[in-house]
Amino acid sequence: MAKIKAATQEIYMPPKVTWKKDLKKNGTAYLFFAPMFIYQVLFAYLPMFGILMAFENFKVNKGYFKSEWVGLQHFVTLFTSEEFPRALRNTVVMGLLNLTIGFIMPVIFAFLLSMIKKKKTKRLIQTCSYIPNFVSAVVVCSLIREFLGHDGALTGLLSALGFEQQNWLANGDIPVFWLINTFMNIWCAIGWGSIMYVASIATVSGDLHEAAAIDGATRFQRLTKITLPCILPIIVMMFTLQVGLVFVTGFDKVLLLYMPSTYSTADCLQTYTYRLAFSSGANYGLSSAAGLFQSVMGTALLMISNYWNRKVSGMSLF
Amino acid sequence: MKKWKRFCGVAASAALGLATMAGLSGCGGGASGSDVTFTYWVYNGVDSAYYADYNENPTVLYTLEKGYGPEEKQIQFEFWVPPAGTAADNFSNMMGSGEYADVIQNVIGDNFLTSYTDGVSLDITEYVKENMPNYLAYLEAHPQLKADAVTEIDGEEHYLGLVSFNEDYAAHDWGHMYRRDWIVKYGTNPQTGAAFSGGYTDEDDPDSWEDDVVFPSGGSDPVYISDWEWMFEIFEKAYADLGLTDSYCYSVPYNGYLGTGELTASFGGGASGYWFRNLDNEVTFGPVTEEFRTYMQCMNTWYEKGWLDPHFEERVSDMFYAIDSTNVRLGKVGMWYGLPSQLGARMDAGDELTGGICVYGCETPMNDMYGSEATRFKEPYCGFGGTLIGNGFLITTSAEGKDLATLCSYFDFFYSEEGSRIRSLGLDKEQVEESGNEFFAKWGLEDGCYSETEEGKYLLNQSIRDSSGDLLGAVSCQVLPGVKLVSSVDYGYADNFQHALDLWGKYENIGFFQGSSMLDSMTEEDDEVYSDISTKIGEYMSENAAKFVTGEWGPYDDADWATWTKMMEKYNYQKVNDVAQKYADLYPLQLD
Incomplete structure (x- = not known):
């Protein structure tokens, strides 16, 4: 840990230059950056103006300035609705499961990959693990339906283990849907999520491993004493970013998999808001209010997580 | 060499920037110029096997060749048909942008009054009263439908849009x-x-x-x-x-x-x-x-x-x-x-x-x-x-200043006996010959889209009855306002098939008012x-x-x-x- 801190302190800081000089010197780089900057401004920052909708009875044909201003009415509607506490609970639980089990699995997978000696085997496994990430949510959910339906392969396996033969997706008991959602997300993201860690592990000096091996360190000891500390900054950074996404539980997949009989455990904030706002007519104000609530919560969690990381490990994202 | 590299870098980044800007600017609609050319938003197109562009509808083309209104003027349409399954998004975009089509088939929009008060549609009372005698006659003959077509504002009757009517309750689809x-x-x-x-x-x-x-x-x-x-x-x-x-x-x-x-x-x-x-x-x-x-x-x-x-x-x-x-x-x-x-x-x-x-x-x-x-x-x-009321149609503020008298006269034709036949069934043999459109021959409709039976009903052409696609939809023009023939049409169904449809419609819907x-x-x-x-x-x-x-x-x-x-x-x-x-x-x- 001390080594990492020291390394951080020794980073070279270039002398300050005026923006004119900088632009003249790095003009080409800025030009390359310009499209992405424009893209971000147009599609990430300007749309934030739409937050106004959360406080208006927004009508498309009236626009932002002519729609009726309703203040916090949409938030009151959202927070006082009967099913809001249940949706919030499900969102948080599914988010936490994704943050814990879902976060750890790619790290473990990366460690396991790094231990494979044969490059071809490693690449093959890596490629196979990436594929689910590129499969559309509709296809993934169709597969899950097939596997977990009454006569599905996984249902058959579970039945062989003593569980009741049933359509698992229709089971509203805790924690069935939560686990299905978590493991489905892991299956989809484990390969893709491990890329950063695999890349980081590859940068760890082989000399350290060699020296440790000569000193008699086992594989596991090298993993925990060398590899893990070396990639810890990356893990912390990824975790901090992930915390901000706790409230994003994979709306599309939940929407495709849940049903009224499993609302009790599957209904999350996004699906609930979607039904509330768009089942009869389009209530853009309410859906914007729900979106804003989730964004604010996500940002707050990100800040807390960053602060906590800085406090505990001395490393932070910003 | 260094300069060359720098030049290449600048050129590449400029190209990237221009491409981005070009991509961002690639959205926008056209506008129609003449005062008798109207843009027309349609909720649903037809089976692309027949034609990709609704402007090729042979029956619409036939009706547009004639003159309408006090000056017997011809009108033109530029149909805006959203790709299948995107109508709602397309409609939202149109309403959000404020660039409305001149005429909107109002399947998913607000009601007439809201559209009018929101500044989307025009009050066409004057044009209806002066140019739509068939429409007014139909409403006179069916007073129970008047409430759907007329909006009362400050105690006065206003026409804020047009309504299409069904001759009778349509057969059930299921x-x-x-x-x-x-x-x-x-x-x-x-x-x-x-x-x-x-x-x-x-x-x-x-x-x-x-x-x-x-x-x-x-x-x-x-x-x-x-x-x-x-x-x-x-x-x-x-x-x-x-x-x-x-x-x-x-x-x-x-x-x-x-x-x-x-x-x-x-x-x-x-x-x-x-x-x-x-x-x-x-x-x-x-x-x-x-x-x-x-x-x-x-x-x-x-x-x-x-x-x-x-x-x-x-x-x-x-x-x-x-x-x-x-x-x-x-x-x-x-x-x-x-x-x-x-x-x-x-x-x-x-x-x-x-x-x-x-x-x-x-x-x-x-x-x-x-x-x-x-x-x-x-x-x-x-x-x-089924219902006796069909879709509503809005004439929007985009059409302000255009020749609405001619437009309303054109629409009025489809509330007449002949017009409702054309709108519901397409053209008869004589009209097909008169039109000279090859579409009819291509799809086996040289003898017209329908013929009259001894019972006074209109029997659909065998090609339409046998078509696996919606050939009737392609030759009729039900996206326009007008009256749709229902009970006067003989679809040529077999007795058992017709019996099933009759049973489904045995009890009329009276109480269910959603939609x-x-x-x-x-x-x-x-x-x-x-x-x-x-x-x-x-x-x-x-x-x-x-x-x-x-x-x-x-x-x-x-x-x-x-x-x-x-x-x-x-x-x-x-x-x-x-x-x-x-x-x-x-x-x-x-x-x-």
């Missing part, structure tokens, strides 16, 4: 149907105990089935719930004989009822899963009625007996007219709510379960077994029925009350109504029923009763 072949094979005459006989008289004709089936109610079609249950017992014999262990007799949508009112209305006439008007024109909330409870008791009984689909709650993604279509198509289900394309022998795949299949349509049954006398032997009057002009005319404020409460109640019902079917909540248990009704009261369904009643009073029931 309905209940059952395995008639199983009734013949496994059933016996309830009066004599003799076996039934029957079969196809012509192997190549899917509608040539004949039999001697008699139901317990005495007729050759099921009329009562007891007839249905008699059928279910026969289906069970079929399942046993065929070794089917995963079959069932009937399925309902995942929430436990057909939201449109069929079947729930069997138990006392109305009582759909939403609000409806009873025969005294009182707005009533169905789910808290004794009739709805009786429906649940019946469904619960069917579920307990194994007649109902045990997995109905899981079929959330199935449309109400295609529930568990896989098992239905496999021939494992005795009765279902389906489409005309499943009638007769059309589902015969030649396998063990569908070989020799015969599917008959049947009417919505009347309850004769469950609940109190108040819920028995009442003709259903709620259901997904009707009665709701369309609500003020924004009332509409918000209605939307808010109905959304919350719908949410609660979709999650809980099925519990009565499965027995998780007892439909006979007063405590469970009280929980249900109290929750509905909490959501304040009474407020919608009050709000909607105002409009029910404005719009008279369409009783014949």
Whole structure:
């Protein structure tokens, strides 16, 4: 840990230059950056103006300035609705499961990959693990339906283990849907999520491993004493970013998999808001209010997580 | 070398930037110039097998060749047709951008009054009164439709849009149907105990089935719930004989009822899963009625007996007219709510379960077994029925300054006898020749799209009747305002097929008003009350109504029923009763 801190302190800081000089010197780089900057401004920052909708009875044909201003009415509607506490609970639980089990699995997978000696085997496994990430949510959910339906392969396996033969997706008991959602997300993201860690592990000096091996360190000891500390900054950074996404539980997949009989455990904030706002007519104000609530919560969690990381490990994202 | 590298870098980044800007600027609509050229937003196009651009519609082209209005001027349209499945998004974009088409087929937009007050559409009263004599005459002859076409502002009648009308209630596009072949094979005459006989008289004709089936109610079609249950017992014999262990007799949508009112209305006439008007024109909330409870008791009984689909709650993604279509198509289900394309022998795949299949349509049954006398032997009057009102059409502020007199004259033509024929059926032989459009010959319509029968009906051309696509949609022009012919059209259906359609339409929809002009005319404020409460109640019902079917909540248990009704009261369904009643009073029931 001390080594990492020291390394951080020794980073070279270039002398300050005026923006004119900088632009003249790095003009080409800025030009390359310009499209992405424009893209971000147009599609990430300007749309934030739409937050106004959360406080208006927004009508498309009236626009932002002519729609009726309703203040916090949409938030009151959202927070006082009967099913809001249940949706919030499900969102948080599914988010936490994704943050814990879902976060750890790619790290473990990366460690396991790094231990494979044969490059071809490693690449093959890596490629196979990436594929689910590129499969559309509709296809993934169709597969899950097939596997977990009454006569599905996984249902058959579970039945062989003593569980009741049933359509698992229709089971509203805790924690069935939560686990299905978590493991489905892991299956989809484990390969893709491990890329950063695999890349980081590859940068760890082989000399350290060699020296440790000569000193008699086992594989596991090298993993925990060398590899893990070396990639810890990356893990912390990824975790901090992930915390901000706790409230994003994979709306599309939940929407495709849940049903009224499993609302009790599957209904999350996004699906609930979607039904509330768009089942009869389009209530853009309410859906914007729900979106804003989730964004604010996500940002707050990100800040807390960053602060906590800085406090505990001395490393932070910003 | 360094300069060259720098030049390349600048060029590459500039190209990237320009490409980005070009990509971002690639959206926008065209505008029409002349005062008789109108842009026209259409909700749905036609099958692309016929033509990709609605501007190629041969019948529209024929009508546009003539002159209209006081100056006999020709007009032009530039149709905006959204790609299939994108109409709602396309419409939102159009409304959001403020670049409206001059004419909008108002399938998903706000009602006339809201569109007008929001500055989207124009008040065309002056043009209608001066240029649309056929439209006004039609309204005069059908005063019950006037409320849909005319908006009252400050005590004065205004025309804020145009409404298309249906000559009569259209045939149903779906309905209940059952395995008639199983009734013949496994059933016996309830009066004599003799076996039934029957079969196809012509192997190549899917509608040539004949039999001697008699139901317990005495007729050759099921009329009562007891007839249905008699059928279910026969289906069970079929399942046993065929070794089917995963079959069932009937399925309902995942929430436990057909939201449109069929079947729930069997138990006392109305009582759909939403609000409806009873025969005294009182707005009533169905789910808290004794009739709805009786429906649940019946469904619960069917579920307990194994007649109902045990997995109905899981079929959330199935449309109400295609529930568990896989098992239905496999021939494992005795009765279902389906489409005309499943009638007769059309589902015969030649396998063990569908070989020799015969599917008959049947009417919505009347309850004769469950609940109190108040819920028995009442003709259903709620259901997904046809209406006399078609789509609305807005002339928007984009058309301001254009020649609206000519436009209205053109539209008025389609409310005339000849115009309504052209709009509904396309061109007759003479008109086809006059048009000189090769489209007709290409699709076998040289003799016109229809001919007149001895009974005075219009028989569709054989090519249209045989077409697997929507050839009628391609040659007619029903995206324009006008009158649609219904009862005057002979579609050439076989007797059995026509009989099924007749049975589906036997009971007219009187009470179910969702999607009707009665709701369309609500003020924004009332509409918000209605939307808010109905959304919350719908949410609660979709999650809980099925519990009565499965027995998780007892439909006979007063405590469970009280929980249900109290929750509905909490959501304040009474407020919608009050709000909607105002409009029910404005719009008279369409009783014949």
